[in-house]
Amino acid sequence: SFMVLRADEPQNVYGVLFWLAGSLDQANWSPLWLPAMGIAVGLLILIADGARLNALIVGDETAASLGLNVSRLRWRLLVVTSLMTALMVSQSGIIGFVGLVVPHVARLVVGADHRRVVPMAALTGAAFMVLCDLVSRTVIAPTVIPVGIVTGVVGAPFFLWLLRRADTAR
Numbered sequence: 001s002f003m004v005l006r007a008d009e010p011q012n013v014y015g016v017l018f019w020l021a022g023s024l025d026q027a028n029w030s031p032l033w034l035p036a037m038g039i040a041v042g043l044l045i046l047i048a049d050g051a052r053l054n055a056l057i058v059g060d061e062t063a064a065s066l067g068l069n070v071s072r073l074r075w076r077l078l079v080v081t082s083l084m085t086a087l088m089v090s091q092s093g094i095i096g097f098v099g100l101v102v103p104h105v106a107r108l109v110v111g112a113d114h115r116r117v118v119p120m121a122a123l124t125g126a127a128f129m130v131l132c133d134l135v136s137r138t139v140i141a142p143t144v145i146p147v148g149i150v151t152g153v154v155g156a157p158f159f160l161w162l163l164r165r166a167d168t169a170r
Contacts, residue, residue, distance in 0.1 A: 022095030022148025024133045035087040042084040043122055049077065050115030057112065095148040097155025098125055104162055 007013045018025060046053075052073055055063040060070045085099075106120040132150040139145060 018146050019093035021146030022093040022151070023144070023146040024092055024129070024136075025144045025146075027092070032091065035091050038087045039084055042080045042087075043118070045080050046077075046118045047115070049073070050113070050118055053077075053114035053118075054112075093146075093148065095129075095151055097151050097159060098128060101155045101158050101162070102128055 003016045004013055007016060015026070052063075052068055055066050055068055056070070056073070063070050063073075089095075102125040103117065103121045106117050106124050109124075110116040110120045128151075129147070132154065133147050136145040136147045136150045139150075
């Protein structure tokens, strides 16, 4: 909001608003090599930690009894996922519901084993983003809707369904 207030030209306001709503409209291949490498390294770390993530599901005490340093693992996962999120947001802006909905879809498809959930969530998330970007560019062409709006329209009802489903399961 501060950036919008301080913008001196209309195109700067437009760029900030698109970043706040999340957009792939200004995506360019040339600056993507560094974030792509960071995401790839982070994804490899998460896949390598898949078995440890599975151990965390059963609880901290059980994971510790299996020889895991739970505190160190949680900190590593927090740092890795925070850096991955920062890299993605720096490139596309704030795109909501992808990180909330896609892992649940992946878990429904491949089960609860994180060794399969993490790669499936990455592939499903990428496919979901491409599909949402396609919708954002074609629904009212030639105008491009920020992709964050499309993911919100799809993701919010699905997330509410997941919450309702979890509530009825109790």
